[in-house]
Amino acid sequence: MNCLLLGLLAGLLHGACSEATERTFVAIKPDGVQRRLVGELIGRFERKGLQLVGLKLLQASEELLKEHYIALRDRPFYSRLVKYMSSGPVVAMVWQGLDVVKTVRMMIGETDPADSRPGTIRGDFCTEVSKNVIHGSDSVESAQQEISLWFRPEELACWENTAEHWLYA
Numbered sequence: 001m002n003c004l005l006l007g008l009l010a011g012l013l014h015g016a017c018s019e020a021t022e023r024t025f026v027a028i029k030p031d032g033v034q035r036r037l038v039g040e041l042i043g044r045f046e047r048k049g050l051q052l053v054g055l056k057l058l059q060a061s062e063e064l065l066k067e068h069y070i071a072l073r074d075r076p077f078y079s080r081l082v083k084y085m086s087s088g089p090v091v092a093m094v095w096q097g098l099d100v101v102k103t104v105r106m107m108i109g110e111t112d113p114a115d116s117r118p119g120t121i122r123g124d125f126c127t128e129v130s131k132n133v134i135h136g137s138d139s140v141e142s143a144q145q146e147i148s149l150w151f152r153p154e155e156l157a158c159w160e161n162t163a164e165h166w167l168y169a
Contacts, residue, residue: 023053023094024101024137025146030088032133033057037125038091041134044107044121045095049167054094054147054156062086068149077130084130092150098168101143104136 026045028038046052060068065082072078095104109120113132116123126132137143147156 021096022098022100022140022143023096023147024104024143025135025150026093026095026104026137027135027150028091028093029085029131029133029135030090031131032125033089033091035125035133037133041121042093045104048097048103048107049163050095050097050100050103051159051161051164052093053096053158054092054151056092056151056155057089058092059088060086060090060092064149068146080130094147094151094156101137101140105138108134108136 028041032038032041042052062082065085066073069078069081069085072081097103107121109116109122109126111122111132112129113122113126114129116126118124121134122132137146
């Protein structure tokens with residue numbers, strides 16, 4: 001396959017499947033999986049009108065987690081965070097929609113559950129910062145990096161969301 005064809009294929013897999021093409025990475029952490037919150041959390045994103053384009057359950061390797069949290073490597077809690085995230089299965093997801101990074105961050109709530117409002121995921125389900133159930137990308141740039149770290153292009157589905165005209169002007 002020539003380079004042009006590969007580039008076009010990669011663009012289709014990563015890209016503009018709809019008018020609302022911003023994507024974000026979300027991970028339900030081991031405590032969220034163990035507490036059987038996966039369906040509830042996916043349901044919240046679906047009810048908001050976001051489009052699921054990638055999903056997998058995995059036991060994240062220490063190598064993957066160290067790369068994912070590389071910006072925190074100098075923080076005193078870094079090794080505990082990697083150990084916690086590798087302590088059980090994680091549900092990794094890619095969601096798509098208009099301003100999806102900002103929307104998901106608002107739905108998740110503050111990193112410290114004590115600062116999260118009722119109605120947010122952390123406000124409703126979490127009591128301490130070290131077990132806060134869910135991760136969501138904090139910017140479009142970090143979302144792109146995290147998606148490429150956790151998913152291969154062929155693992156992301158490009159599908160028509162027929163409800164989109166009911167969601168966006």
